[in-house]
Amino acid sequence: MGKKIFTAVIIVLFCANSIVADTQSTMREAxxxxxxxxxxxFNSPPVNVPTNKVPDGPLLGNGDVGVVISGDPELQRFWVSKNDFWMAKEGNHRAGGPKLFGGIDIRILALRGAKYYVEQSVYEPAVTATFTTKDSTVTMRSWLPxxxxxxxxxLSVTGMAVSVEADLWAKTGFGTTTKQTDEKLHFVTRKFNSPDLKYATEAAMALRTIGADPNGHLIIEDSGKFVFEGAKSNRFGLQPGGRVILAAAISTNHDTGPYEQDVRDRxxxxxxxxxxxxxxxxxQWWHDFWAxxxxxxxxxxxxxxxxxxxxxxASCSRNKEFPPSLIGNWVTTDNAGWHGDYHTNxxxxAPWWGAxxxxxxxxxxxxDAPIIDFIDRAKYYAKTELNCRGVYFPVGIGPRGLETTLNPPDGYPPSDGVDKGYFLGQKSNAAYTTVDMIMRFYHTYDMESVKNTAYPYLIEVLNFWEDYLKFENGRYxxxxxxxxxxAGQDINNLLSLGLIxxxxxxxxxMSIELGVDANRREKWQHVLDHxxxxxxxxxxGKTVFRFAEKGVDWRSGEGGGMVAxxxxxxxxxIGLxxxxxxxQIAKDHITAIDGWDDYNGFCTFYTAAARVGYDPNIILRNLRDQCLTRGQLNLHIFHGGGGVEELSGTVSCIDEMLLQSYSKILRLFPTWPKDRRARFANLRAVGAFLVSGAYNDGQAQYVLIHSEKGRDCTLQNPWHGRNITIYSNSRKAxxxxxxxxxxxxxxxxxxxVAPEGVSLENIQSRVKDMEAIMTRLAR
Structure with missing residues (x-):
């Protein structure tokens, strides 16, 4: 019996009032x-603070400064770190790396034995603690601008008044110099500035109590300023009906200006x-973010x-010169796991794959910053270690060209020399570091960024691979x-083959878009073809992918689900x-690996399953289980290996189930259960398109597309076998x-975009209907 062949006819109509504009006006409310x-x-205090990995306490951050909260009600400790607070000592994990600055302690002895209740809000990030005894209820709301x-x-209290003592402290150790003063302001410093460091890092923090005098009486604001200048501002009485604010400022020598004076003045x-x-x-910042x-x-x-x-x-990744460390800006010790560095493999x-x-x-x-800063050293390694052009990256690097793996960690074989990075046998690290740059390129077509950063760096990576690849018997x-x-001297491992x-x-x-290097494209295409x-x-009984053509053939269990x-x-x-x-091989491969609870693979395995159209019910069931069993109360999923890379797993998986575009084709709901409703708005697709859609009764209800750069758009018909109509705000049919x-x-x-015969008014009605349906489901 022959297959029926359907032709989808698309009619493009002029419409000045696009439904997308109407939808955009409700984004904030939705x-x-x-x-x-x-x-x-949290109904009890965290138990894993401090830690050299991901803490389990309430988390705050403004993209640079990070705060972790721990302790019983009578002693709340605020651990403070900052993305640029690195000890720039080159070597292994017992040397340099991100360090804890210090913190703030709040002692309220009257709260001993109090009921503990803490909320960490998401929409308007703040941590609100409520501690209750038979006599008093103390509330602490903490937040970072x-x-x-x-x-x-x-701080505020109902019931009986309580006495409060606040202390500011700086961490000691690792050869740091510290200073603490108790003058009109509390002021502490911590500094790494010994001659053996690649560069100095120094930080200062000042604390002021606003709203109470040394005797516990609230101060009345006078012409917009508080007049309190007492030397004992760390001790005060908290009175019912009043409010006291502990205000702290932190800065480093990597910020602009005289940092010590700046924090005092602010x-x-x-x-x-x-x-x-x-x-x-x-x-407002967060309202705009969520919209x-x-x-x-x-x-x-x-x-x-x-x-x-x-x-x-968003709370740990906004300092453009210093990305978050492996465990973010929530550092609570001086010996962060795996150096706390930027692992390139x-x-x-991974943290940004859902961004x-x-x-x-x-x-x-x-x-990009630490990668670009390491180029000169990576060129040195490519030349001296492998006699290649281009760049060759070790497994770990730090900010501003810092080497964190000159000597291997405990339990690993030694390097050949003290002036040699640690590569662990992997040639793929530099190629791997281009992934996020390439994702940005395809999703935004921001050619200024490509011209200045991504393309020049990518050329260095290609220079390496042009030299390192061997062309034999008609293939590379x-x-x-x-x-x-x-793992050994593997040949043609699947990760590197994918990266190539x-x-x-x-x-x-990129070269086509920039209009450069046309003479090199023939070589590049030859590599792709061969x-x-x-x-x-x-x-x-199933065909699956071998991990390497020669060498490692298979590995499941801990970590296998990541590389696999x-x-x-x-x-x-590989994809649809x-x-x-x-x-089918890819699906059978995922079944065989069974990496749903992998130590390192959460950020890769789920999204890979969605990419190839694996059973969506199995994906969602396992993803929900991971949230319940591996998700911490602070909303950080953590399996034990690594840190902030796990922040991408849920986001990229769900986005990939709802919308795919990696092959320059928009596919809506490619891996979504037919019996489940869903909708999304303004997911970003390859081609610099913002796409919205809804799914109900086993089919897409509408598709809305905002073209940022005016590129050609290729769409897989969401209504297979049916004609579709496109309403446009700018051109004829x-x-x-x-x-x-x-x-x-x-x-x-x-x-x-809608099925043929569906009017714009009907689409508008569908948008409202889906809003109502999803609202009811959420109750």
Missing amino acids: AERIVSKYKGV DSENLIFIE VGRLTIKDIANLWQEHK KSFVEIGDPVIEKFYYGSLCLL YNHE FSSNHVELADPY VIYDDSVFEL RLIFRAAID ISDFALLERN VQHIWPTGA HCRPEII ETLGGETVTFKTSPGERIT
């Missing part, structure tokens, strides 16, 4: 309704009006960790390249664009045919 109900709730490196802790000038304005600015996109899938557990992950990423890259699709590209702004072969750390396909394709696309195929393996799928995600070599037999169609767009154009 985001508030969805996100504001999620928070982390988004425009300045300040910390505010607001807290000294603060008024209640200033703080109120900063709170309004803080709320950039949203997803709604009818599962409050997954949604809570989706938005919690984005909140935490996936940890540094691009969720339309929070700006969070990835800090990513990768020798002596460990698929795992210290990604970087050479991106180089061609790179070795992925090796295959029969396992339990990286040729699918994030490199994008492939032949059906390849897609045209008719196209095919299940996958391509049409031109213009910059800023907004397009509505």
Whole structure:
């Protein structure tokens, strides 16, 4: 019986009032309704603070300064760290790395034995603690402004008055110099400035009590300023009906200006009006952030960790010169796990993989800096170690060219020499560091960034691979390249084969857009056309991908789920664009790996499963289980290996299930259960498109597309076998045919896509209906 062939006819109609514009006007309201109900709730104090890994206490951050809260009600400790507070000593994990600055202690002895209740809010990030005894209830609201490196802790009490003592302290050790003064302001410093360091790091913090005098009486504001200048401002009485604010400022020598004087001046000038304005600015920043996109899938557990992950990423990733360390800006010891550095073999890259699709590209702004700063050293290694052009990266680096793996950690074989980085047998690190730059390119087509940063760096990576690849018997072969750390002299491992396909394709696309290096494209295309195929393996009656053509054939269990799928995600070599037999191999591969609870693989395995169309019910069931079993009360998912890379797992997986675009084709709901409702707004797609859609009754309800750069748009017909109509705000009608169609767009154009015969008014009704449906499901 022959197959029926359907032709999709697309009619493009002029419509000045696009439904997308109407939808955009409600983004803020929808985001508030969805996100504001999620928070982390603590009914007992955290138990894993301090730690050299991810803490389990309430978390705060403004993208640079991070705060972790711990302790019983009578002694609350605020651990303070900062993205640029690194000890710049080159060597192994017992030397340099991100360090704890210090903290603030709040003692209220009357709260001994009090009931503990703390909320960590997501929509307007703050931590609100309520401690209750039979006599008093003390409330502490803590938050960080988004425009300045300040910390505010607001205290109030009902019932009987309580005595409060606040102390500011700096961590000691590791050869630091510290200073502490108790003058009109509390002031402490911690400094790493010995001659053996690559560069000095120094920080200062000042604390002021606003609202009480040494005798515990509230001070009345006089002409916008508090007149209190007492030397004992760390001790005060908290009276019912009043409010006391502990205000702290922190700065380092890596910030601009005279940092010690700056923190003194800033807290000294603060008024209640200033703080109120900063709170309004803080709320506005986050309202704008959440209004950039949203997803709604009818599962409050997954949604809570989706938005919690984005909140935490935004809380640790806004310092453009100093990205978050491996455990973010929530450092609570001086010996962060795995150096706390920027691991180049996936940890540094992974945190931002959900930022691009969720339309929070700006969070990835800090990513490039340490990579670019290490280029000269990486060139040295490429030349001296492998006699290649280009760059060769060790497994770990730090900010501003810092080497963190000159000597291996305990339990690892020694390097050949003291002046040699640690590579663990992997040649893929430099190529891996391009992944986020390439994602930014395809999702934004920000050619200024490509011209100044991504493309020049990518050329250095390609220079290396042009020299290192061996062309034999009509194909390019990768020798002596460990698929795992210290796995041996593997040949053609699947990670590097995936990366080669990604970087050479991106180089061609970038060079075309920039109009440069046309003479090199023939070589790059030759590599793409002749790179070795992925090796295959029969396992339990199924064909799966072999980890390397020669060397490691298979590995499941701890860590196996991470490397096993990286040729699918994030490199994008395998996906729904492939032949059906390849897609089936990929699905069988995921089944065989069974990496749903992998020590390192959360940021790769789930999104890889979504990329190849794996059973969506299995993905969602396991993802929900991970949120429940691996999700901490502070909304940070943590399996034990690494740190902030886990913030991408939930976000990128859900986004990939709802919308795919990696092959320059928009696919809506490609991996979504037919019996589950969902909707999303302004997810970012390859081609610089913002896409919105809804799913109900087993089919898409509408598609809304905002073209930022006016690129051609290719869409897989969401209504297979049916004709579709496109309403455009900028051009006359045209008719196209095919299940996958391509049409031109213009910059800023907004397009509505619907099944043929469905009017714009009907689409508007569908948008409202889906809002009502998802609202009911959320109750």
